[in-house]
Amino acid sequence: MQFKSMVLSNVELSPGYFRMRMTAPQELLASSPGQFLMLRVVDAIDPLLRRPFGLFDVGLFTPEYAGCGAQCYAEILYKVVGKGTKLLSSLHHGDLVDLLSPLGRGFEIGPSGEEKILVGGGIGLAPLYYLAKELVKKGEKVRLFAGGRNRDDILCITEFERLGVETYVSTDDGTLGDQGLVTEVLERHLGSGMRIFSCGPTPMLKAVALLAQKHGVPCQVSMEAYMACGVGACLGCVMKGANHTDENPDYRCVCKDGPVFDSFELQWS
Amino acid sequence: MQFKSMVLSNVELSPGYFRMRMTAPQELLASSPGQFLMLRVVDAIDPLLRRPFGLFDVGLFTPEYAGCGAQCYAEILYKVVGKGTKLLSSLHHGDLVDLLSPLGRGFEIGPSGEEKILVGGGIGLAPLYYLAKELVKKGEKVRLFAGGRNRDDILCITEFERLGVETYVSTDDGTLGDQGLVTEVLERHLGSGMRIFSCGPTPMLKAVALLAQKHGVPCQVSMEAYMACGVGACLGCVMKGANHTDENPDYRCVCKDGPVFDSFELQWS
Amino acid sequence: MQKPDMSVEIAGIKMRNPVMTASGTFGYGSEFADYMNLESIGAMITKGLSLKPKAGNPTPRIVETPGGMLNAIGLQNVGIDAFISKKLPYLQNVDTPVIVNLYGNTLEEYGEVASRLDGQQGVAGLEVNISCPNVKQGGIVFGTDPQAAQEVVRLVRKNTSKPVIVKLSPNVTDVVLMAKACADAGADALSLINTLTGIAIDLDRRRPVLANITGGLSGPAIKPVALRMVWQVAKNVKLPIIGIGGIMNGRDALEFILAGATAIQVGTASFLDPSAAQRIAAEMEAYLAEKQIPSIASLIGALEA
Amino acid sequence: MQKPDMSVEIAGIKMRNPVMTASGTFGYGSEFADYMNLESIGAMITKGLSLKPKAGNPTPRIVETPGGMLNAIGLQNVGIDAFISKKLPYLQNVDTPVIVNLYGNTLEEYGEVASRLDGQQGVAGLEVNISCPNVKQGGIVFGTDPQAAQEVVRLVRKNTSKPVIVKLSPNVTDVVLMAKACADAGADALSLINTLTGIAIDLDRRRPVLANITGGLSGPAIKPVALRMVWQVAKNVKLPIIGIGGIMNGRDALEFILAGATAIQVGTASFLDPSAAQRIAAEMEAYLAEKQIPSIASLIGALEA
């Protein structure tokens, strides 16, 4: 669905990381965690293309917000890396942006009773908060493994804990939580009866996928790719499926078949 | 001179007409009425080129402004006609713009004692306010003939009157002042011992130039042309000089030889 | 006043308005059904089709550039069999003409794809993409050589009873020469322009951004070049022209009509706004209504130059 | 660490850094003296010079386009006599190499302008603009025909002892073919690209915006095409290359260096920022310093592709 939404807040949580809340139509409540939006920062040609962001949170306003017209909000958590996100970070309450959402295929929550293991690397944490909220609503046991280069890359841990999620933080330089890679911490806790939901840099996702395979734990990964259309039309965002060969091409659109894939759906080489 | 300046105010005076005040370096006090600035609205490629605007006013801050760092301000009066001016109209106090100014050749005030006749068509009024201020400072007798399509095109008359300028307003539809063209009103008052300073649409300037010639009154006109560089380098803004022929080309740069010309310097055909 | 008449006809294909979707930017139509009314536009052109399924290029395949984008999709497509069995049925139920964009890796393939499509219900016409390399002849691009282009057009013409639209490449010294060659070879209409070849560089990694190194430049950046070529061809060739290149809104589209185009295609704009094609058709009509211009036909080639 | 070595040399012209000003966008240098230090850049290239003074085109001559601009100045210039008497003396006192961009309306004129400049003090080299029509031969553009281009280059070569840089047109099917032709004819270096031909249309007035109808497209919009052509020529021709097209900042400039350019030219950017050339030189040096790259020479053609 395409809609205009009004920026309500746009706050810098840690250097270069922002959390933005926007109004959204009721229908967005039907979205599922792992789905994303495509945002048009300015109605101009620079930057030209929309920018994709995962849904960090979607919900109904608490009464005190009721003033602003819409009853529903959407949030994104983003890192300033280039032209578009820099411009995005300059938006104020009241500015309008054009959105496409919900897009793509989200996480499959799986049978209840399992332990739901969320693994986020840096900004990869974004879609996991929406997921955690839904899982907790369903009464699932949820654990979060959050990794980053240093303390500034670790975001919103309190928000997760407020949901009752057990959190494990690690940083490469040890400035917050354990020192080391998130996958090292993860491995210590992996066991049967678990299901992994993971988002972050591709090398991390690959490592997580291998770990999961090794311990026989089902694992979903949320991928990133350069996107133009976001609706499966331009074929710009493809990734090789597990059985892809040049004779029998099996390309998957991250925007439509993903961004969430079962780890074994993809070719990790 | 190239400098960054901070927007102090940007007010809509009548539908589509704005008056914007910006900080400016002390040196701009050395500018003369009729000179202009080139403004870069955004540090992006859309819009790409700078936009030229006449200096509407330049001055020292009255004490109450002293807070804002600079001691000097510059003002422009502009009409929203396209992409650049639309964007300009959205700027707020505190926004920064990049300026080149003072540019070009301004008005020559001429010997004192004459009656100084200012003729402005629509937004062409802009550079005449700065001129009126300087003339009044010198104790000259100043009259303003301001014309426009309708009442909304007539701006800042009170400001001129506050300077002690005698004003004559005319509109095509008679919604303000006399009904008719500014040149009709002007002709009724033209006589010897006068000097005309004129700015507005080219057809009006041509009519004024002819009137002036007819009554033997010296006349300066401030011209407009599409500009890229503003410094005489690109040769994009040229106009044919009075003696221009293709064999003996005599092109004048509006940005450097103008924007103000003696009416007889130009080819009016 | 009454509604302006926006209908146009190209090589017998009747369209309710001059707005078509550009090949490769509108998938197979269904991708945009949630965002716009597919029956509000003049025609749909599908993703470049080849005889066999085509894997396309490795990734990254796209990158943004100033006022435009580069793409090197590599003509990935499902191939003619899957197109006919999986994609065409959906399109047959949409009341809007469907034009199939096709290409070949060899001269022969062009002919085969054309004949395979000839019998097909719901294929209103063919758009022949000649902006691709001939793998048999050291990769010289059909669309940059008049002879090669003529051979392609003649062969396609021989293998179909459907209207043949030839899509020209802008990467040539003399687009009029290419246009005339295609006209002489039996093209019913010409569409232009395809993308300009460019590259983007990742400075820090010291590599091209695109895995394919070069890509095709599209978007607003190329509009002045596209307008120029449409204008040149319209002045020198009698065939109806479909204008393409950087069209973002109704005013852009009408500029192409003035330059001599009978219809236009919306490409990159559909990525910025998935309802762009419908919006542009509406904006064009609104302009005519406002200016009290009774029919779009009166604007075709109406540029005073 | 110590300052990176930014100096480069092209056909014997020693420059303190690779930044040159593009012809027609920097006047005769003096216009920018108030805004930047003319002795902070590698070289200055002056406005296209012809034998006689040239009136140029009627107005409007320029118009903004998406991410770029069109110009149809019509090569207005003061002519060789006035250049030597009025413009050159000022430039002789600036400690920065001056390269004179020249053109002819006929083959012969190229030779005459070149020989008139040959003796001149303070002219470090010639840049030959072949992107203009031959009035004697029905206006075919020298720069789009290998033979015509070769004749021009040979004649200029014969008439000067100064380095000869040939500036290539991008409006060709095969820029490498043109580059080779110019190399064989005796060019010492190649600069590319000149502007892409385009038009802009005033919809409401139903006229071209430019009095000349067509104009040359410059600015960020053309950068991907320019990078592609520089890369193609660098791979196939041994001459030093000067990269031009949409360079707005130091990163853009370094992309051209990676693609194979030994130096670059700043054109349209000088309109947006009259100190662009100086700023870009500084940004390039800062990048090398930050990445601890000792010399710019090590980046020339360092693209991994």
Ligand SMILES: Cc1cc2nc3c(=O)[nH]c(=O)nc-3n(C[C@H](O)[C@H](O)[C@H](O)COP(=O)(O)OP(=O)(O)OC[C@H]3O[C@@H](n4cnc5c(N)ncnc54)[C@H](O)[C@@H]3O)c2cc1C
């Ligand atoms: C499905 C999906 C979900 C995402 N969710 C988030 C999120 O929740 N928070 C967040 O901060 N970022 C997220 N990203 C990454 C985000 O889209 C990019 O950081 C952003 O597009 C960068 O734009 P820019 O203009 O600032 O950077 P630039 O480098 O200037 O962008 C240039 C071009 O490259 C593209 N691009 C650059 N980096 C990426 C990237 N990592 N992935 C995809 N395209 C890229 C841009 O979209 C643009 O087209 C997500 C990406 C995808 C594909």
Ligand SMILES: Cc1cc2nc3c(=O)[nH]c(=O)nc-3n(C[C@H](O)[C@H](O)[C@H](O)COP(=O)(O)OP(=O)(O)OC[C@H]3O[C@@H](n4cnc5c(N)ncnc54)[C@H](O)[C@@H]3O)c2cc1C
């Ligand atoms: C010396 C000079 C002084 C001026 N002073 C004023 C002033 O005080 N107040 C004011 O409102 N306007 C003034 N103008 C006109 C003003 O520059 C244009 O209205 C403005 O550039 C339009 O920009 P845009 O992006 O809104 O319009 P667009 O039409 O989107 O602009 C497209 C391009 O055309 C150029 N352009 C469009 N109209 C004009 C025009 N009338 N003159 C020159 N270039 C134009 C723009 O600069 C831009 O390059 C002056 C022009 C000149 C040459």
Ligand SMILES: Cc1cc2nc3c(=O)[nH]c(=O)nc-3n(C[C@H](O)[C@H](O)[C@H](O)COP(=O)(O)O)c2cc1C
């Ligand atoms: C992602 C993408 C894929 C494209 N695929 C094709 C194709 O398969 N066949 C074709 O003839 N043109 C293809 N094109 C070119 C477009 O149809 C169109 O000619 C070009 O993009 C210029 O129009 P625009 O500026 O409106 O995008 C493609 C363009 C893009 C951006």
Ligand SMILES: Cc1cc2nc3c(=O)[nH]c(=O)nc-3n(C[C@H](O)[C@H](O)[C@H](O)COP(=O)(O)O)c2cc1C
């Ligand atoms: C206003 C203008 C005038 C130009 N005049 C000349 C010229 O006289 N001779 C020439 O060889 N190139 C001329 N050019 C082309 C530029 O030198 C340069 O090749 C082109 O603008 C691309 O670079 P850019 O994108 O950085 O502007 C001119 C360009 C512009 C914008």
Ligand code: FES
């Ligand atoms: S972004 Fe276009 S297909 Fe995925």
Ligand code: FES
């Ligand atoms: S605007 Fe460039 S010469 Fe006047």
